[in-house]
Amino acid sequence: MDGEPQRPSARSDRFLAHRGLIALCCGTAMAEAFLLIVVAPAARALAPQVSALPPLAIFHDLRWLYSTERSWLWFALLLAGLLVARAALNTALVRLAWPAHLTPPPLAAMRGAIVVTTLACLLISPLVSLTFGVAILPFSWPFLALLPAMLLIALPLSHAGLAGTWWRTLPPASAACSRCSRPPPR
């Protein structure tokens, strides 16, 4: 411990201390909202999803990707850009959210994040197609089926990429309720 800088303890690691995380999540959502108000005001409701957890954020990204017709070259470039940008943003958010008393993940983790983002895109893509179908022929049955399917698929993917062993774990319940699984005070 002698040569290492002193790290805050676990007990002092409170949410509001993660200012970078808060700034990035809020900043990207506000930036997208501002942009959409200018160019596509009817779509401004999608803006908060840009900084959501990976499955929901990828659902957001793919809907934008599918929303316009482009040449194959442009599509490939956009898809590659989307994968890299999403993986980079997720990696940054993980680092900023990492508990202060633990060493944050290395930037090399972004390679894994790209793989995870690609996998999530493949899994969520049919749901985006269904959303597209609902936009063509809008009636509620497929939409009502889409939402639970989306949530069910998002659940086991919610922690994808956060740790190398994510594929051998399920999302911890303590993520939803940080106090739920702590032992009662003695």
Added chain:
Amino acid sequence: MLTAAAALSTALPPPDAVPIAGLAGLVNARAWYGLTAAIARGVGQTHAELDRPASAQTAPAGAGLAQTAPAGPGLALSALAQAGPAAEDPAALALPDVHRVPAGPMALAAVIALVIALTRLVFFFGGPAATANSQAPVAWAAGTQGPAHAGDTAADAGDHPVLEIAGFGSWCCGQDRALAKALPGTLVQQFSYLGTNRRGQPRPYGAKASNIPLPELGDRIAAQLWRLHVETGKPVDIVAESEGTLGLDAMLAQHPDAPVGSVVLLSPIVAPGQYGYKGTGSSLLTRDELEALIWFVGGLSPFGSSGAQTLISSVNSVGARFASAAAEHAPVRMLEVIPLADAVTLPACPLPRSVVVIPAFHGELLDDPVALRIVHRFLTDRSVTGVPSLRTTAEIVAAAATAWRMPESAAPSPPCKSAPAGPAPGHRRAR
């Protein structure tokens, strides 16, 4: 939270979307913090136990991210088993279980299997029988057989004959139909997706017959409408549901002079074709993926793997154009009865006054007593008043649902750009 943010963003003036997005971003940050903390403590603890003696200092957790897995599942599990009491942080007791098996992919596979099974079950219990009563005798109108004539029935409901256009997956024909019962003494003829026979009677059809292109559907509706008009000498009132409302749009667009009286739209398809694919460039991917999805879901349904492919392709091509043209030739009297469930696909704008919202699901209003009472009142020139709170609820739901729909650059017109201050349902307006 994202849904609530969408509802607020849509309901409030556009500039308010920025602070709302900021607040939602704060919630996102909290979600990232909670999830990452739970995982990080688990990873940190695992590696602390793997790499060091139990008395060692706090673990460098980040190393876990760069690795694809701990040294082996056995080691990881044993480390986890020893973890709890030695943890510095009580939350470390809530380590995510690292399983020997790939729990994540298995959970995903289970979810996908569950979704497929539920889809099959929904079609099995809720879907129509594909060939139900396709050979049933043709029923012309309530309590009658054979060609209809103007004086056949007492004009208790309206004095116009009524053409009933059921939606996708419907079948024809039966005498025991709820609409005919709800309009006693009124000539109610069921529309046939297969057209009429030489005597002008609707031809029996099964559930798969409704998968036809919109232009063809519009022409068949017009043909049957004209025939009914010629035989009765009166304008024909129309009660259309779901796909039938698309067909009505097609008919009004292609045959604007059709002798239409009053129109009731049940579960109308509002703003069809807002998105579409042209079949070039990347849209080929969109089209092929959507067709594959329709093929797959269709295979689970009683409609077969072709599903609604022809209909959807047609809506993709001409749906928006027909809806726009039909709005220009809108009938004198029109009522739209929207089931509350359909609010999730309504455009996020104030509902026109011709809309009544009732608590129901899509495509079930031709058998819904509340809807049929409304239809009866409307066709007998009485005013129709819906529940105001349901209209408000529908508008809120529509706004909230925008979070999970395809992004729209502008609100669709119609109906959003049409004047909401039309006549109240039940009152005639001058052409």
